[in-house]
Amino acid sequence: QKEVEQDPGPLSVPEGAIVSLNCTYSNSAFQYFMWYRQYSRKGPELLMYTYSSGNKEDGRFTAQVDKSSKYISLFIRDSQPSDSATYLCAMSAGGNNRLAFGKGNQVVVIP
């Protein structure tokens, strides 16, 4: 079983729809959870950062962590064409531990 599972299947949604992305993981030591956004031909950009379980909201973006289920989600409300990118989940046990990444989800928001 991979440490982090993220279904890489491309996701196309109409503008204004809610985008729902998720990752599962197997390492119960993970406490820090991140979502990165990567535009084509650019490096990953930190989008959301959450510690432990719970929700975090930033504008149109909401990150959820359920440590009991080892499941994290990212929701994008009122999606815009500018949200078209690849979204990678990442997580860490903290300190000097490495980040473990999912494969990334390509999202296309159709005007």
Next chain:
Amino acid sequence: SAVISQKPSRDICQRGTSLTIQCQVDSQVTMMFWYRQQPGQSLTLIATANQGSEATYESGFVIDKFPISRPNLTFSTLTVSNMSPEDSSIYLCSAKTGGAAEAFFGQGTRLTVV
């Protein structure tokens, strides 16, 4: 957050040659990393660049193929040596500060080996 500048942004190289990628961070950082990202794949950690000592390589990556330098707390280089077409990929520099869990990335170097 840290701003990371990486160069070159892209290059096309002949097989058998070497390319050195530079990574400059705008502030002192504790840890610097080099990743490889192939199409449709997750980021793969190549090594952790240690300031003043040899880099720590992940399984499947060796110093002779990917020598790394980190002369100070803001700069690192990755060399891809004796390149083959299989080395064609995006190479990413990353950094994190203090005890923070989150890391920041450069814009990547898109390498094509012909």
